[in-house]
Amino acid sequence: MAERFRVIGRPVPRIDGVAKVTGAAAYVGDLHLPGLQHAAVARSAVPHARIVSCSLDAARAVPGVTVVLTASDARRHFTANRFGPVVRDTPVLAEDVVRYEGEPVALVVARTADAARRAAGLVDVEYEDLPVLTDIEAAMAEGAPRLHGHAEGGEFGGAWGRGSDPEHNVAGQYHDLRGDPAAAFARVEHVFEHTYHVPPIQHYALENHVVVVEPDGPGLTVHAANQYPFLMARLLSGLLGVPESAIRVRVPFVGGSFGSKEYVNVLPLAALAALAVRAPVRLECSMEESFRSSSRHGARMTFRTALAADGRIAAREVRLLFDTGAYADQGPRVVRQAGYRSPGPYRIPHLRVDAWAVYTNRVPAGAYRGFGASQPIMACERHTDEIAAALELDPVEFRLRNLLALGDDFVAGDRPLDCDLPAGLRLAVAEMRPGHDRPEPGRRLHGVGFAVGAKNSASGRLPSSAIVRLHADGSATVLASSVEIGQGTLTMLAQVAAEALGSGVDRVRVSTPDTGATPFDQRTSSSRSTVHLGLAVQRAAEDASRQACEAAAERCGVPAEGLALREGIVTGGPRPMSIREVIDGPGSRFGGEIIGVGHFVPDEPEAPTAFGMRAGYWEGSVGAAAVAVDPETGEVEVTKLVSVGDAGTVINPLTAHGQEEGGAAMAVGHALFEACVYEGGHLVNPSLLDYRLPTARDVPAALESRLLERGDGPGPYGSKGLGESAIITAAPAIVNAVAAAIGAPLRELPLTPWRVLEALDGREHAEPGAGRA
């Protein structure tokens, strides 16, 4: 594959490499501005209560404090004390009710961070407790206390918000009915039904939420660690009632996100602080506060499947309940995606799906790497293994019998599957063969597990623009707005531009987002930057290159066909002509540089499906895991973890495999130990002292990524996106491997030693307070 290209497909070292290994890479928290003040948030200590009174005197008396703000200040400085991506149900600062422990109640601004934090701790709120909703089913029941009234649509609004039903504490929902599942269930002999639970979990990006806001004319300049710079500019322009051009959102390097830094409250809070003191303000959360800002949905998922005598799926019913916490956040979007993907990439003639995102008094749940795919794939792939086990079928064979092939419709009207899952599964099986499924002597139990998934990535209307400035010396500056959260987007875009310009990657610089200067990009999410922004950059670079060739052709009086730009020189004409001569030579029409422009607009954003949006491409994924389980302690060791992705064309193997391996490693935590544990609405483990992440010891040395390449992706040079594929199947593969090792079903995560022992004993699941959704 690589031979066709100069730099595409090469393991080009990251262009942010030197900055990141020398400590020079600047993150928002490293920014120092003259006159900077510091904000700290006073947060609710209770999960659901009416605010009886709020005394700010002690906080105001702390030396160094400049102002203490509450909801009334938010109303004064903003057009409304409300925001929210799908529905505007979230106050910037709590009005008369708090709905989760940790909700912002007051905001302190002070000359030092210490003074601000201390004063925030002295804000004295008197609460009158209200009933706490912790169970999703109870929250949906008739007569349950209602957490919200109707709210208007937010930045995403539209179709996403249509399922809002506050009377039943429903933030969003998704339903689909294909064929006649009821009749199909009545016809078959084998019916299987299982219910699975996954707990809420935390992103734990190492960089905590942080934002610096400077007053700037009628608007603001915002330095944010955020995946949505343009949506944030739109949000703030609405809150301030100023034109979008008055808000400038800049995003330097981001210290990890995984979906946590999308639609977050720290932006409006810091904006409010800066407006109130008319000075630059930094708001930096502690890790505990980050735990209380967002999470991945805990879920309860029931799968029911009718199986024909030949081992083919005849019908399936899926019921998903997602705990979206106290505010809708992106829950309505997550649950629609989850519902759409939940049946799995299998041939299913009759289908019914019902999915709800339900309000409870917990930390709001929103986007998380694998957006709405991780939870249903976990349930679907466990269910698949359980059916195979019951019928004594080989789980791989059973999958192959039912899997959709390359080019099949997932649903008629959506983009046909452009990933080869059967090939991926066969490759994963081959990878697991050498030795890893053979038990070593000893008391540990060994098992191998597989999981398959497909995520409709980059769906819907997600436009991108890019500008390539070709300088007189042949080097280039790419203006684009993809957020470097670690995925290697800057390097990828540099390679795409360099390929199109015929130059080396070292001659290309790529901007970070600055909504006041760099062109529009819908957002950095859904593994879309390579495909959408990559195409825009490729087109912009080709535009610049074409302009150079045309100008050179004109100068020499020859047709432009056959001319090409290579290393800053237009070749193929009567004589080679340097870019400098093209730009600065006599009669040049260029103003000192050549400006190439490129756009990406999806041709068919809509689809006639229950989901309604057409996939940009399918992120196909196969996970395989080998585990060893200690039957006495219940401890699980993952001994090998393989992910097989489907990349179209790999632009950079170094960063592409890095994404895959990193995603698989993250899933080790999701499978084995991560859970946000609640007791009566109180999050009891909001810190790394009690929330365990995978270490170098937990992730196997045999961590391997394989990428299928057919060069058939919709992105530049036949590429597809990456970044979420490994994570969606690695966790179910691990859980399937453990179930295979112990010969018992596992239906609740994480697989703590306690749960494993209990499953081994065949006892009923009833671990107290273990973050059950």
Next chain:
Amino acid sequence: MPDADAGALATETLAIETWVNGVRHRLEIDTGETLAALLRDRLGLTGTKVSCGVQVCGACTVLLDGLAVSACSVLAVEADGHAVRTVEGMARDGELAPLQDAFIACGAFQCGFCTPGFLMACTELLERHADPDEDTIRSWLEGNLCRCTGYRPIVEAVRMAAKRRTGASGPDGGGHDVPATGSTGHDVPTTGSAGDG
């Protein structure tokens, strides 16, 4: 939740003398000030990062007289009379240290927020073990969390740097341990051939 006591301890000031990356500093500090705050806020050495704040993640790792410590939890006074090394001190005259080169070659970071801490922890490791094996490296790194990479490339980078140091003048000259087509352990032909599978 903001801590009501945060900063309440910082009442007294004290004069200290410390050497940071070989440079002597005489400073008036608050007794409650952490080493991380001293480095980041006073000396502008923002390479050292703070994440968990509770001595678990290792993002804030610096070397105090050659020993790895968590700068988020060590008080600045403890640097009095001692030498501190941070990520900013690794490169000499613009030349990256072998470990830094190896981190880039192996793709041992993504977001980079954990990287300064890992580099300092690995520096101490390599000063103690000339050629650590996989197990030694993984045990050593248990106090440093990376949410992005899955650790394999970090382990590989440590081994590469160790080989370069011990074998730099040997017949192999460190050339063969640099993967020719990438540091993911999967070269391009493997990636490509997977497409035929």
